[in-house]
Amino acid sequence: MPPRKVFTGFLLAAGSLAGSVLVRRRAARKRERVDLYSADGSMHSFAEGSPEADRLLPIAHELLAAG
């Protein structure tokens, strides 16, 4: 196979991979979540659907709707 075709194929594959990573990151950012920060510096993140987030997110929705 000519080196030029190999290079083009490699570029296409790399571009597809980068695109899928960007799409996944964007989708992840659009999910609702709650991040809890402890005084010791640790952080716990709970995405929507988890029991913790399901308990806290309704209160946040209420506060945002109040404004």
Next chain:
Amino acid sequence: MLARMDAAQAIGDLTEISPQVRQVVAIAADGSVLGSNLTDEALGSRLAEGAGRLARAAEELRPGIHQLEAATLAGSVFVVRDADRTIVATTTPEPTVGLVFYDLKTCLRSIDGTLVPAPAPGPDHQGGEDAAA
């Protein structure tokens, strides 16, 4: 003569430097509102009460929480606590989280401890040093 920075002034500074922040309420240990950028006092009280519920629920899930962000599609709610005060803020969606936390902590500290010159007393003022320190 010195006096504590007014909560409204500190919150005004915060909203000026952080355009992502929409509503801010500073809350005392007893749950009363220290200051806010809201003209509607009832709304400020509702936000303070809701922030208290949010912080208590978070504390039950993970004891020792001192700050949190609840990110929704409509915006985020931030709560930051220190020893005896809490500040709650709502923001636009996808805010710069670290920056908002930093600005809220700075605001909380400035309400708590920063001393600024108090207005000069009137001509009939006969002493009685300001006890705020």
